[in-house]
Amino acid sequence: xxxxxxxxxxxxxxxKVDKKSPYPPQLRDQNGAYELARLALEQGIKPDEILKKALxxxxxxxxxxxxxxxxxxxxxxxxxxxxxxxxxxxxxFFQSGETKRKGTFIIGTVTGDLHDIxxxxxxxxxxxxxxxxxxxxxxxxxxxxxxxxxxxxxAVVGLSxxxxxxxxxxxxxxxxIKAKYSEIKILVGGAPVTQEFCNKIGADFYSPDPQGAVNxxxxxxx
Numbered sequence: 001x002x003x004x005x006x007x008x009x010x011x012x013x014x015x016k017v018d019k020k021s022p023y024p025p026q027l028r029d030q031n032g033a034y035e036l037a038r039l040a041l042e043q044g045i046k047p048d049e050i051l052k053k054a055l056x057x058x059x060x061x062x063x064x065x066x067x068x069x070x071x072x073x074x075x076x077x078x079x080x081x082x083x084x085x086x087x088x089x090x091x092x093f094f095q096s097g098e099t100k101r102k103g104t105f106i107i108g109t110v111t112g113d114l115h116d117i118x119x120x121x122x123x124x125x126x127x128x129x130x131x132x133x134x135x136x137x138x139x140x141x142x143x144x145x146x147x148x149x150x151x152x153x154x155a156v157v158g159l160s161x162x163x164x165x166x167x168x169x170x171x172x173x174x175x176x177i178k179a180k181y182s183e184i185k186i187l188v189g190g191a192p193v194t195q196e197f198c199n200k201i202g203a204d205f206y207s208p209d210p211q212g213a214v215n216x217x218x219x220x221x222x
Contacts, residue, residue, distance in 0.1 A: 001045055005054045008036040008086065012058035012128075015078030017085045023078065037086035047093040048100070051130055055083055055090075059128030063211025073121065076210075080124035087127065094132065101132045102221045106148045107158035108140030111169040115162035118190055122158060125210035131217060141169075142176035149181055156217060159203070161190040171201040178202055185220065187213055 010016075011033040014024045018032035031039070040050050062079045065071045093099040105126050109119050116138050127133045134152060136144055149155060157177060161170045170193070174186055188203045198206035207213045 001040075001043060004036065004040050004043065005045065005050065007031070008033060008040060008050070008054040009058045011036055012055060012079060012082045012086060013061050015075065015082050017078075017082045032085065033082040034085040034088065037089045041089055046099070047090045050086070050090060051099075055086055055128055056130055059083055059125055060211070060214070062128075063125050063209070063214060067209045067211050073117070076121055077124075080121070080128070083124065083128045102130045103217070104132045104134060104152045104155040105158060105217065106134045106136065106145065106152060106155045107160065108136030108145065109138040109160045109162075110166050110173055111139060111141045113161050113163050113166040113169070114138045115160075115190075118162065119158075119160040122160065122189065122210045122213055125214050126158075126217065129214040129217065142173045145173060145177055146180060149177065149184060156185045156187065156220065158187040158189070158213065161188075161193060164192045167192055167197065174201045174203050187216065189213065 011027065014027060016024060016027045016032040018034040019030065021032050022028060037050060041047065059079065062076055066076050094101055107119055107123055109116055123133045123135050134148055134155070136148060145157060149157065159170050159173060161167055170188060177184055177186060186203045187205045188198050189207055193206060195206045205216045207216065
């Protein structure tokens, strides 16, 4: 069983989605994340064990490599796709409540900004870290964030912006959320965002890369 989990971890980390996937070349014609996750369940490995011992370590390794600039966005996306293929088999257990997630993370790109690659990377990394992710999409205003918080009162919120022109909208959303839910933790990120800006607008955490956000969330639940 440990060998099967190790194979799954490797498949996710290297981006082997399924058996017919040609990438990476060294795993050609071998089972991918999709098949290995299904086999793990069939052999009686619990969903939370699959998550903790295979998917979470794999995505943490991917995030750390990205932070060290050893890999770049395309390889992160391939690994995230493999993680998503494995999660197809695990999600029913989380949705039924049979298996628990670490928590809920609400994320969206702020009002006036239609960029989503960074947001999607963060979403995938955090889901791979064992969290339920509520992705609100792009061009999201304060009302939509607040409605999502009402539906998930113990959630953590993530705001993304790629344009300097939408940073003011990020500030307004933080202010509006904190005015109604002062205890809610808010993470901010995106190309123009800095630690100084995070402090200035009253957000709780900033990271220049997805793994930093995952590490922060893990500290919250410890």
